[in-house]
Amino acid sequence: VSGPLRHGAMAPAALLPFLYRIRTLSSATAKHSSQILQRTRAELHHGPVCVLSHRRNVSMGEALSHSVSDLTVRERTVLERLYEGLIRGQRSSLAECITLVETQHPRKKELSQVLLQRVLAYRQERERIAGGKPVAFRVGLSGPPGAGKSSFIEVLGKMLTGKGHKVSVLAVDPSSCTTGGSLMGDKTRMTELSRDMNAFIRPSPSSGTLGGVTRTTNEAIVLCEGAGYDIVLVETVGVGQSEFAVADMVDLFVLLIPPAGGDELQGIKRGIIEKADLVVVTKSDGDLVVPARKIQAEYTSALKLLRKKSKTWTPKVVRVSSQTGQGVPELWDIMLQYRDAKLSSGELQIRRREQQKVWLWSLIQENALRHFQEHPEVQAALPEMERRVTQGDISPGLAADLLLRAFRTTQ
Numbered sequence: 001v002s003g004p005l006r007h008g009a010m011a012p013a014a015l016l017p018f019l020y021r022i023r024t025l026s027s028a029t030a031k032h033s034s035q036i037l038q039r040t041r042a043e044l045h046h047g048p049v050c051v052l053s054h055r056r057n058v059s060m061g062e063a064l065s066h067s068v069s070d071l072t073v074r075e076r077t078v079l080e081r082l083y084e085g086l087i088r089g090q091r092s093s094l095a096e097c098i099t100l101v102e103t104q105h106p107r108k109k110e111l112s113q114v115l116l117q118r119v120l121a122y123r124q125e126r127e128r129i130a131g132g133k134p135v136a137f138r139v140g141l142s143g144p145p146g147a148g149k150s151s152f153i154e155v156l157g158k159m160l161t162g163k164g165h166k167v168s169v170l171a172v173d174p175s176s177c178t179t180g181g182s183l184m185g186d187k188t189r190m191t192e193l194s195r196d197m198n199a200f201i202r203p204s205p206s207s208g209t210l211g212g213v214t215r216t217t218n219e220a221i222v223l224c225e226g227a228g229y230d231i232v233l234v235e236t237v238g239v240g241q242s243e244f245a246v247a248d249m250v251d252l253f254v255l256l257i258p259p260a261g262g263d264e265l266q267g268i269k270r271g272i273i274e275k276a277d278l279v280v281v282t283k284s285d286g287d288l289v290v291p292a293r294k295i296q297a298e299y300t301s302a303l304k305l306l307r308k309k310s311k312t313w314t315p316k317v318v319r320v321s322s323q324t325g326q327g328v329p330e331l332w333d334i335m336l337q338y339r340d341a342k343l344s345s346g347e348l349q350i351r352r353r354e355q356q357k358v359w360l361w362s363l364i365q366e367n368a369l370r371h372f373q374e375h376p377e378v379q380a381a382l383p384e385m386e387r388r389v390t391q392g393d394i395s396p397g398l399a400a401d402l403l404l405r406a407f408r409t410t411q
């Protein structure tokens with residue numbers, strides 16, 4: 001298990017045996033599932049599409065082969081209209097499709113999976129035609145509040161649409177998950193880029209758990225790629241775990257740092273610096289050039305001390321100014337060098353495959369934990385168990401075993 005677990009996100013040890021059980025079950029049915037998946041792929045373009053069923057006592061194979069044959073005519077028509085509009089690159093269809101994947105409504109959720117499977121098949125076909133080259137370059141951008149992220153994305157985005165690219169910008173706002181408030185969405189951001197016909201800007205889903213928000217962001221990436229956006233920028237603010245989540249969904253992860261020392265920099269976590277493929281010191285203009293150079297030198301030295309994580313790439317620290325535009329074209333050239341190096345070495349494809357696995361397990365983790373917590377036997381026993389553990393009557397390990405046994409025997 002990796003991903004959020006690796007970053008120390010809440011994964012009680014008690015859950016591990018349960019996850020292990022799921023993993024064992026998964027491998028037992030893997031052969032059968034793969035045959036069914038093959039059949040599923042063939043069915044994607046024609047008629048019934050498979051989705052996972054939520055029914056109890058349904059084996060993995062049965063669930064995968066459970067066909068949404070009960071799609072109503074209206075549902076089919078809506079999905080067809082959305083899909084056609086999306087692959088023709090209509091921004092309104094893309095926005096509607098993302099709204100569908102963000103929904104909490106159970107039936108619409110199922111429909112969104114039908115749509116996604118079809119878009120995935122379409123993307124796979126386009127990649128096959130392109131000789132395996134990904135259809136889009138995914139770039140994650142993170143930094144503390146006020147680092148200059150939106151100003152930078154506006155300048156970079158305009159430059160890229162000017163070069164003929166189609167750019168989408170997705171946001172992951174961690175505050176929307178906890179408080180329902182927003183760190184990112186309160187002001188008008190990227191005004192020029194939002195008016196650009198070759199750009200698409202989507203704010204963060206406004207509520208849900210971080211896992212839920214990052215799941216929909218991952219799915220929104222697929223939709224943007226289906227709509228022909230060849231550059232997908234995913235922005236997040238460097239608070240909480242959201243930046244780790246974003247780092248795990250992109251090809252290139254960029255950390256933006258303002259040229260202010262001391263307190264402002266203390267908010268930047270060491271762990272996230274290790275994740276960065278590029279560090280960008282922002283606002284390198286006027287009086288800020290000198291502090292920006294200082295920060296650049298500090299980070300260059302700090303990065304040298306880190307373990308090398310790639311054979312083909314050494315993280316770089318560059319300075320830019322969104323106000324003057326200085327350094328932005330050069331930075332884009334570096335981003336392209338990165339992409340080319342990663343593509344030709346095969347590291348980019350490996351990274352994407354690994355990311356898929358990370359997401360699979362983090363989604364299982366989140367859902368399995370909820371399933372466990374909502375189980376009536378567990379809910380009934382939990383207060384007493386917690387009381388006895390906190391009083392030191394029984395060990396947490398034993399309490400976890402007992403709760404898991406209650407969960408298992410009543411499945």
Ligand SMILES: Nc1nc2c(ncn2[C@@H]2O[C@H](COP(=O)(O)OP(=O)(O)OP(=O)(O)O)[C@@H](O)[C@H]2O)c(=O)[nH]1
Nearest residue numbers: 144145146147148149150151184237283321322323
């Ligand atoms: N001097 C200078 N100021 C800049 C530059 N880029 C951004 N700023 C200023 O920095 C402040 C924050 O910029 P934003 O682009 O809103 O930063 P952000 O990281 O998106 O901020 P949040 O949305 O709060 O996370 C604004 O007052 C900008 O005018 C730059 O290149 N040079």
